Amino acid sequence: MREPTMIDGNSNASSSPLPPPPQALLERLKDYGQEDVFALWEELSADERDFLVKDIEGLDLPRLDRIIRCSLRSQALPVAAIEPVPENSVSTVEERSMEDRERWWKMGLKAISGGKLAVLLLSGGQGTRLGSSDPKGCFNIGLPSGKSLFQLQAERILCVQRLAAQAATEGSGGSAQIHWYIMTSPFTDEPTRKYFESHKYFGLEADQVRELVTFFQQGTIPSVSTDGRFIMETPFKVSKAPDGNGGVYSALKSSRLLEDMASRGIKYVDCYGVDNALVRVADPTFVGYFMDKGVSAAAKVVRKAYPQEKVGVFVRRGKGGPLTVVEYSELDQSLASAVNQQTGRLRFCWSNVCLHMFSLDFLNQVANGLEKDSTYHLAEKKIPSIHGFTMGYKLEQFIFDAFPYAPSTALFEVLREEEFAPVKNANGSNFDTPDSARLLVLRLHTRWVVAAGGFLTHSVPLYATGVEVSPLCSYAGENLEAICRGRTFHAPCEISF
Structure with missing residues (x-):
């Protein structure tokens, strides 16, 4: 028998008997086979019973029952056959001309200066694997500047705004303001907001913050046992977990932010994950490409480095x-290793790196479509519960779940050494560490400086160092000649105004 737990100084030691579970709520739970949440009711204090009732009343039981049943059923179904994405349906680096790139860059800057682009950041994760309890975006990967991932991304947005404003002065003008929508989770929301406040929003003026930055939270969903029953984190609380980065669609809808975007005249939404030190936020070239193709959804992709690389790949489900x-x-490993005999490359080679572009019209469609579908991915985990760690499922939707809904999609290849430096694992791991990301940034920026006529000296071996170029100086290596030509920089260092 469990010792009585006290929440607010009250125990269940009382001269008068405590009431049974609310009958109507109990009947509703029975309808969905979830009445076990009241299994330890008799052992709870009055405060605990009140907490449990409110916890259950806050759940949309019909919706959750539909999601659980559909997801468990989907897991038991055979996986549909997949086909590689045809090479000719991807805009590869080799095939793009300088004229195309310049045209897309100008188109993108024009759209940005006209206020048509929003940036959507997926930032619900904690840095647990990095050895930090802070939100991932707060992490400092060890660059000479000491800037966090959040600051690097904020300064890239500020740089694009400046480039768009400059382009607008040469044309018809424009506001060149980019609204930044930041999705947090219940675990990262408060520390993320405080971090932005303590760093004065990385350069935004105080009166701009309300207009240009919006925080909102993704939802949570109960974790369930292998037979679909809610797992109890404590005798009076259902275990819940964030609903995956694909929860952004329903979160945008429930927060009425899709309406907010429409009211601002936004047409395109650049969506990315926080844990990429080289992410080109609000990339004008990608915006221009997206507009030029006239598609509903697009993704930047990199070629898979080797068959066992732990990245998802784009495929086609079924014939065409x-x-x-x-x-x-x-x-399947045989498919992961399969090679195209004509090209010598992996058949399934286009890696998803969570760099997406959506039209606002499409986001509105997806916000309704994904919810109707109600199929979530089941991640089998050891989940803390009243019985110790219990094997069960966390239910998640992924950002890429939207792509099958798109009437038209485009893939845009980028070079991983230019745009993909993941920060997922603590230093000492074999891949995707702060150290590996830092070196990717320093090496790329070193190439920029040398191309702009600068020189470097090193106090440590070249392979372990380099220079950092502040995003406020250059977005993608442009406009560095005036700063770098003929100058010598002692690495490691930051180059800034």
Whole structure:
């Protein structure tokens, strides 16, 4: 028998008997086979019973029942056959001309200066694997400047705004303001807001913050046992977890932010994950490409480095079916290693790196469509519960779940050494560490400086160092000649105004 727990100084030691569970709520739970949440009711204090009732009343039981049943059923179904994405349906680096790049860059800057682009940051994760309890975006990967991921991304947005404003003065003008929508989770929301406040929003004026930055939270969903029953974190609380980065669609809808975007005249939404030190936020070239193709959804992709690389890949489901992503854990090893005999490259080679572009019209469609579908991915985990760690499922939707809904999709290849430096694991791991990301940044920026006529000296071996170029100086290596030509920089260092 469990010792009585006290929440607010009250125990269940009382001269008068405590009431049974609310009958109507109990009947509703029975309808969905979830009445076990009241299994320890008799052992709870009055405060605990009140907490449990409110916890259950806050759940949309019909919706959750539909999601759980559909997801468990989907897991038991055979996976549809997949086909590689045809090479000719991807805009590869080799095939793009300088004229195309310049045209897309100018188109993108014009759209940005006209206020048509929003940036959507997926920032619900904590840095647990990095050895930090802070939100991932707060992490400092060890660059000479000491800037966090949040600051690097904020300064890239500020740089693009400046470039768009400059382009607008040469044309018809424009506001060149980019609204930044930042999705947090219940675990990261408060520390993220405080971090931005303590760093004065990384350069935004105080009166701009309300207009240009919006925080909102993704939802949570109960974790369930293998037979679909809610797992109890404590005797009076259902275990819940964030609903995956694909929860952004329903969160945008429930927060009425899709309406907010429309009211601002936004047409395109650049969506990315926080844990990429080289992410080109609000990339004008990608915006221009997206507009030029006239598609509903697009993704930047990199070529898979080797068959066992832990990245999802874009595929087609079925013969000529919709474009979607298969996670590395779901891709059979024989398919992961299969080679195209004509090109000598992996057949399934286009890696998803969470760099997406959507039209606002499409986001509105997806916000309704994904919810109707109600199929979530089941992640089998050891979940803390009243019985210790229990094997069960966390239910998640992924950002790429939207792609099968798109009437038209485009893939845009980028070079990983220019745009993909993931920060996922603590230093000492074999891949995707702060150290590896820092070196990717320093090496790229070193190439920029040398191309702009600068010189470097090193106090440590060249392979372990380099220079950092402040995003406020250059977005993608442009406009560095005046700063770098003929100058010598002692690495490691930051180059700034």
